[in-house]
Amino acid sequence: RKEVEQDPGPFNVPEGATVAFNCTYSNSASQSFFWYRQDCRKEPKLLMSVYSSGNEDGRFTAQLNRASQYISLLIRDSKLSDSATYLCVVKNTGGFKTIFGAGTRLFVKA
Amino acid sequence: EAQVTQNPRYLITVTGKKLTVTCSQNMNHEYMSWYRQDPGLGLRQIYYSMNVEVTDKGDVPEGYKVSRKEKRNFPLILESPSPNQTSLYFCASSVVGERYNEQFFGPGTRLTVL
Numbered sequence: 001r002k003e004v005e006q007d008p009g010p011f012n013v014p015e016g017a018t019v020a021f022n023c024t025y026s027n028s029a030s031q032s033f034f035w036y037r038q039d040c041r042k043e044p045k046l047l048m049s050v051y052s053s054g055n056e057d058g059r060f061t062a063q064l065n066r067a068s069q070y071i072s073l074l075i076r077d078s079k080l081s082d083s084a085t086y087l088c089v090v091k092n093t094g095g096f097k098t099i100f101g102a103g104t105r106l107f108v109k110a
Numbered sequence: 111e112a113q114v115t116q117n118p119r120y121l122i123t124v125t126g127k128k129l130t131v132t133c134s135q136n137m138n139h140e141y142m143s144w145y146r147q148d149p150g151l152g153l154r155q156i157y158y159s160m161n162v163e164v165t166d167k168g169d170v171p172e173g174y175k176v177s178r179k180e181k182r183n184f185p186l187i188l189e190s191p192s193p194n195q196t197s198l199y200f201c202a203s204s205v206v207g208e209r210y211n212e213q214f215f216g217p218g219t220r221l222t223v224l
Contacts (some may be wrong), residue, residue, distance in 0.1 A: 032209050043200055043215035044153070051210075087152065096160060096206075097168065098143065098213070102152035 003027060006088050006101035013108055017078045021104050023071040023088030032091040033064055035073045037084045038103065044087055047073075078108045112137045114216035116201050122222045123191055131186045131219050133201030140206045142184035143168070143213070144176065146197040153200065159184055160206060191223040 006023045013019050025033075033050035048055065050062040050071050061074040071088055088101035114135045123129055135142065143158035145168075155168030159178040173195055175187040184203075188195060198220050202213040 034210070041147075041198060041218070043217055044213075045215070046212045049210040049212075096141065096158055096166070098155055098158075099169075100145070100153040100155075102150060 001026060002102075003099045004088055004090050004101040006086075007104045008102075010105035010107055013078055013106070015078055015080060015108055015110055017108075018074065018076050019078055019106060020075075021073040021086050021088075021106075023073075023101055025069050025071070025088075025090045025099070027090070027092060027099075028066075028069060030069075030090045030092055033071050034089040034091075035060075035062055035071075036087040036089055036100075038087055039084045044100075047086070075106075078106075080108050080110060082106060083108045112214070114201055114203055114214050116199075116216035116219050118219060119217060120220050122224065124224050125192055126190050129188050129191060129221075131188075131199060131201075131221070133184045133186065133216060134182050135184075135201075135203040135214070136182065137203060137214065138181065139203035139214075140181070141211075141213075142178065142201065142203045144174070144184070144186045145200045145202065146170065146195075147200065147218075148197050156186070156199075191221075193223050195221065196223050197221060 035047040036044040037047045038044045054063040059076045085103040087103045140161045144156040145153040157176040159165045201216040204211045204213045
């Protein structure tokens with residue numbers, strides 16, 4: 001079993017739709033959680049960190065459920081520019097070893 | 111401009127010919143890391159370094175070496191490349207000591223081993 005698993009995708013949604021990505025992790029000692037965005041084989045870039053209480057940044061909402069070892073990302077009012085691969089990232093205790101999920105591809109169409 | 115640079119960006123080589131991919135950051139970050147990305151597998155950590163002269167293995171270190179003699183540089187060395195090391199490689203850096211520290215990635219090096 002992979003340490004970090006994501007929905008395989010791809011997700012094809014129309015502009016304006018709400019889309020949710022899910023991610024599960026297997027190491028209960030994991031300490032820090034993130035969502036990164038990657039455009040077409042370019043370098044990943046941080047989208048948002050995921051805090052225990054959940055957090056929101058504009059159209060993006062991230063949530064963490066430690067009991068279920070589950071992380072989610074919700075994108076509201078999807079834009080064409082949201083088309084990308086979304087990577088779930090988990091850091092272990094100590095914060096040095098980093099595990100990436102395989103990513104979920106999102107296509108937003110007009 | 112704060113950045114992570116990698117060289118070369120593209121490389122085609124043959125089995126067994128030693129190569130080095132350089133990585134440099136100008137943000138005075140203590141932490142640096144190398145990843146490879148393969149279709150369906152996502153990014154997998156090869157090696158990381160918490161500071162000068164301190165390195166440790168990630169999940170897929172076999173066939174790779176690293177060194178950290180200076181804070182800004184973290185080269186990735188393939189002593190005897192093989193075709194299964196054909197991949198897209200990313201270098202990243204970040205500060206340490208913070209729980210939610212962002213990793214900054216270089217533009218990637220696309221390596222093909224024939």
